[in-house]
Amino acid sequence: MAYTVPRPKLSLLERTYFPTLIGGLKITLGHFIRFVQGKGKVTMSYPEEKWDASLPEHYRGAPTLVTDEHERERCVACQLCEFICPPRAITIVPEQIPAADKFAKVEKRPKAFEIDMIRCIYCGMCEEVCPEQAIFLRKDYAITGTTRAEMVHDKTRLYELGGIREGLVNKWNPLK
């Protein structure tokens, strides 16, 4: 059903637009005065200047993969992040860890792990769903590239960005 929005009744003065116009010019004048006094700078000269130091703790940047203190890949290719990812940015190919490998007991790892950073919306659901605490959103925000292929982070790149994460996996830690 159509709904009619009641429009405000304007007085004659208001209909000339002059009061509003003057109000706007006052603000502009205020900025101008502060600028002349040298107090008006509110922007940063990016990329020469960066605000990295003041990023909050909960900032959600690029998702990355981490290894534990023994350099074991924490990811076991359970593909839950691939499943939960709203823009379907993640692609995983699982594989069995060969018997000769130091971590053969873990049985499973990703053969390929790709995150398409053009698709990624930095929602952090992959981090939240991960049962092994293998994927973390870091503070990298300037993800650039000159081709689409370059924008796909492969396993090597993801571990490079993620680095080592020490300590127990909190989900399985009763003392958390």
Next chain:
Amino acid sequence: MSTATQPSGPAAPPVDLVNVQVNGQWLKFPKGTRMIEALRQASVEVPHYCYHPKLSSPGNCRMCLVETGMPARPAPGQTEVEKDEHGFAKIMWSPRAAIACANTISEGIGIRTESTLVQECRKGVMEFLLINHPLDCPICDQAGECGLQEFSVEHGRGTSRFEENKVKKPKHKQIGPRITLDDERCIMCSRCIRFTSEIADDPVLGFTERGSYTVLTTHPDKELANNYSLNTVDICPVGALTSSDFRFSMRVWFLKDTKTVCTGCARGCNMEIGSRSNVIHRQTPRENNAVNSAWMCDQGRLDFHFVNSEARLTQPTLRENGIHRAATWQDALAKAATALQAAQPSQIAIIASGRMTNEELFLTKRLADNLGVTHLDIVPRTGEADNYLVHADKNPNTAGARLILGIDPGSQLQTIKDKIERGEITTVIALQENLLKKAGFSETQLGKLQTLIHAHVLANSSAAAASVVFPLATYAEKRGTMINATGRLQRLNNAVEPVGEARSGWEFLRDLTLAVTGQNGLYSIEDVFKTLAAAVPAFTGLNLGKIGDLGLPLLETTETIPVLEREKDRKAKGIIVG
């Protein structure tokens, strides 16, 4: 109507019905029904692990405990028992729960599945099952279709009260060429043990070291290697037995299941193809009590790797000066049509295949009729049968070929070979057959031909000898119907898209007929089936939709299916529910 008639024997005796109270409601069930089946018929779900309708019921998982009660009987001196508002005797509820899988119903009993007692029982059983169960769902192939996961959500606790260390047992152990065992995940339901001894007659599995360390293992000198071993993976309610082939290939929730039939032999076992993004990951049996019960052989279910292999033909080729070069479908069809038009009908032979669908065979017949070709045959393919499901006829649609082409498989092959030797046949169309293999043609014979039109799914030696090669779609990439050894008409469905420029056999045959004779009007597989139904009396009145997922009996045969015969017998004896 179909030619098959309903079995005309003496009418089934009237079934005795008994009154049973299910969760407060009085319902009627046939006498002697297992409680769990009665509850299933009443749409009441009873969680269970060890019970399987096709296997005996040892009642060892205790998950299906329900509260039961017997009708009251008059006390000494009493003549009438107390009645409820429906006129049934008052139910005296038992203080202890009973298992629903191994008990049968009787007149006037009551079953409660949601009472406090039952809830407490399920919670307790679940907690014990989870005490030693490892938390490796992230790497477990069963995750997503795991009975333990499902019921622990409904009946389990959020956290474990178990403070000791979990029992350590063998993990990642190959107990056969196709099976991987993880003993820590096993919940001792014994379904696999019962399957191997009752169905597969290969009792190699058993429990040893009974107690806290109970271990499922194979006989020390044997392995689980029979041709039906992968069925244990299907019936395992947890991830203890997993398929080595499917291991870590894809999480099951990503798989798209397509209902189709196996084309490995004339049995036509019903199956599901699990695929994702045009890649087949696994094939599992689909229950059909007129064909394969709930089982399938390992050979059939693992024979899909060629679909995504490098050996596939992906585009039509034309041979010029001994070298094959890629061509468009249009050019290849034109070349084939020119060659066929140039030859006399008596100079052409068509070697069709028992691996083709009814629709493809019908279009082959139509092409042969349009060209006036009489040299038409299929290649018989026989192997060894077993006493379970595998059929000696390795062509999945021999019955269809007999019915539609009206030929006796293999009867004309020798004549065709002789006529090629004598130069009387100069043009051969080979459909889905490698002439140099089972068909038994020699390279010299193929060398004598002016034109060999070869349509197949894989690149092979007779493709190399052909003048025109057409790439066809495999069983998993096309739709159609086939008739199995027992005369049942069943549907094939496409799970994945054809690779490259490959086309379904019926599309190729339609286009070739069009190029040769200019007649058409067929746009879809439904159209082809409609035309087939109009032309072949056995199919009268049918369409693809009517066939349904479980197929239809179309032809009468005297064949029996060994697995089903034994199942009927065990059902009659009351060993299984069936």
